[in-house]
Amino acid sequence: MEWLLITAAVAALAALAVVLVQAEVKDTADRVASPDPRVTAAIHSAFEVETGAKAAAAGDFESWTGWERRFSERCSLLAVLYGDADVEVVLNNFNRATGGGIEFDAAAASHAAAADEQPADPSKAQVQCEVR
Structure with a gap:
């Protein structure tokens, strides 16, 4: 049961990291696509x-x-x-x-x-x- 909780926590952190990286990439792409x-x-x-x-x-x-x-x-x-x-x-x-x-x-x-x-x-x- 312990390993299941540890695996779930690691998976949750990985999912959070993916979401944060995607948001940063999208924000950067938007700035490049539409210059000031x-x-x-x-x-x-x-x-x-x-x-x-x-x-x-x-x-x-x-x-x-x-x-x-x-x-x-x-x-x-x-x-x-x-x-x-x-x-x-x-x-x-x-x-x-x-x-x-x-x-x-x-x-x-x-x-x-x-x-x-x-x-x-x-x-x-x-x-x-x-x-x-």
């Missing part, structure tokens, strides 16, 4: 900051410094705007092309339009705004 819409919005906003930096036209800024400051600030603000979703800015790099002058003229706008996430070089700038 605020985080998704922050990611989209970071992309818009990068797109805006690439779309800058001659005359929009007096110098490359103004361009760098404007888009770096806009990227930094995403952490504040989406703070309720625990969004943080992990990459914020807006660097002028290494060739040319300091004025934001037609050549600078061309370098900004060619920008990507790689380090700046003489023919293109660097735009990088990434959140998580």
Whole structure:
């Protein structure tokens, strides 16, 4: 009779463990299947900051410094705007092309339009705004 009680207790603990693991797996699956819409919005906003930096036209800024400051600030603000979703800015790099002058003229706008996430070089700038 004793062994029957011990076996029943072990079976009950095993059943409880299965139920708890299933609940945790389901909860995790639900979180992965439906990401936080605020985080998704922050990611989209970071992309818009990068797109805006690439779309800058001659005359929009007096110098490359103004361009760098404007888009770096806009990227930094995403952490504040989406703070309720625990969004943080992990990459914020807006660097002028290494060739040319300091004025934001037609050549600078061309370098900004060619920008990507790689380090700046003489023919293109660097735009990088990434959140998580």
